[in-house]
Structures are given as structure tokens and as C-alpha cells.
Amino acid sequence: MAAAEEQSDVGAPLRIADREFSSRLIVGTGKYPDNETMVEAIRASGAEMVTVAVRRVDLDRSKEEGVLHHLHPDEFFLLANTAGCYTADEAIRYARLARAAGFNEWIKLEVIGDEHTLLPDVHATLEAARVLVEEDFKVLAYTNDDLVTALRLEDVGCASVMPLASPIGSGLGLVNPYYIREIKRRLEVPVIVDAGVGTASDACATMEQGVDGVLMNTAIAAAKDPVQMAGAMRLAVRAGRAAYLAGRMPVREFAVPSSPERGMLD
């Protein structure tokens, strides 16, 4: 519990690489019903860091314009992703394009290995991470809930390792709390759980494992009321963090009365 003693304040900032963030919640900007709802929900979430994707400009202008027409880079820290990439080379290309946009050298590295589950290709992720770290990127690597891969990603110099709670966009919640706890216990770099959270209790339970933060998109964007859900997530992440720092009571498979057994009437 040394880490908890160091940072026993629930309001302590999330530190990644050389930056501090006031919120432990990182949110995506995709899949919102409209841009106004997206901006309002992100503000309600309290998140400081938001993820964005790199895509071709639509030259026919038939679709919505870029996200920066709605979100101002002065208000939010932009974390570009390599979502949709299936090879290390492709992810490296997207990361370089993202950096050339001129905001920062941070990248949410994501290399997908399977179209059906969107589970990561951990070998390709490691390969891309190695190259990008060499090129001075701050790499936040999306990965499986596999300890050995997480350790390797830390070894190659990732600024943060981001294991999934469950598959992207599934809303299945935290399927393997033990592995997430083990990854957090063993890594020095911040551990952000990325993907799979479905509702506020999932976010809270995830933070209760002691991880440094949570990244989510669909759980907010696909809620019936994204703004309300964003507010719920903000509270849940804070509650989960506070509960972790508070140190929960031991689990017992038997009852222990809360009221005195002595002093009962005859």
C-alpha cells in the first residue's frame, strides 16, 4: 500500500510522463449523436484528456467536419489514437500523422488483431511501441489484460499501459479484476484501464482495483442521456478512487453483526 500512502488524497492529480491531469477519467469523442452533446458530455465528465482519431478529410463535405471545429485544444489535452490499425507499420504511420498536427507527441497506440473482438495484436503493439518510443513519442499502449505483455510494454518505454476491462464498445464491464490488480501491482508506469466499461458501477469497480485512471467512450456516448452518464462517470471514478485509497474491509463468507451482542434484553 506504499503507493496509496504516497497519494492518499483522492484529489491528487493523475501523473503520466511529464504531465499532471486533474481528472482520472479520460474520454473519447466518437459516436455521439451530435457534436453539441459531445461537448456538453465531455465537460460534464470533468475529463481533461480526450481521445481523437486520425482520418481522411472528407473532400465532398457530405459528413461532419473535424472534431477541432467543436473541441478547442486549449480546453482539452488531445490524445490521438491509432484506432483501426491492424499492423505496426500502419499504427506508426497514423501516430506520425497525429504528431504532425502539432499539438503534442502523445499517442494512444492501438493495434487491433481481430476484427470480431477488436482484441489487440500484442506483438504488433510491442513492435510499434518500440519504434514510437525511439522517435520520442509518449506512448500510451492499449493492450490485453495480460501481465507479461504489460511488463514488456513498460520495458520498451511506454508512458502508460492501458489494459482493457473487456472488449472495445462491449459494455461488459471489468471481466478480470484479478489480472488488472496484478498489472497495477507490478508496473511502475501509470495503468489506465481502457475499454469495456458499460456503466458507472463498472467505472467505480475498475478504480477500486487501484488503477490510475479509466478511459471510456461508448459508455457515455451511447447512453440514452450522454451528459447525465458523463456526470455519473465523473462521480464513479472519484468514488472508486476514494474507496481504493480508503482500503476496503476484508471479505468474509460469514456474517458478523454490526450491533453489540451484549446488552440484549432477557
Add this chain to the structure above:
Amino acid sequence: MRSEKEEDRQEAPLTRIQVNGKEAVVPGPISVRGLLEHLDLQPELVVVERNREILSRDRYDRVDVEEGDRFELVHFVGGG
């Protein structure tokens, strides 16, 4: 991709290129900045890749669009 406007002035030299996977014809000679203006794009919101090489913004004026160039023009969109 050739617009009516361009057909009107057929004497003007034309440069055939590819932009985001589609054939395009631009009035040439033209710089990369000129290309972005021609496409009505804000240079500060777009990243340009020319023949698989990223062009930094300070080179937009100096680099000319050449026949057969393949451009990728990307920007940030909503994503998770």
C-alpha cells in the same frame, strides 16, 4: 473531378494527382498551400502526406504539386 470552372479555362495547364484515394485535377503549377486553398481546407487543421512522406506546415509554400503526386489529407475526428 474536373469542375466546370476548370473546363472554362482549358488553356491553363492542369496537374493530375490523387487526393485521399481519388483522382483529382488541379490547375497547375500550384504549391501544396495552393492545393489546400483550392480544396477550401484550413492548413492549420490538416496534416498533409505527399507520396507517403509527411510534409511539415512550413514547407507548404515551398513544395509544388507535381503530376502523379499522391496526397493524403487527414485531420482529427471523433474517436475513442
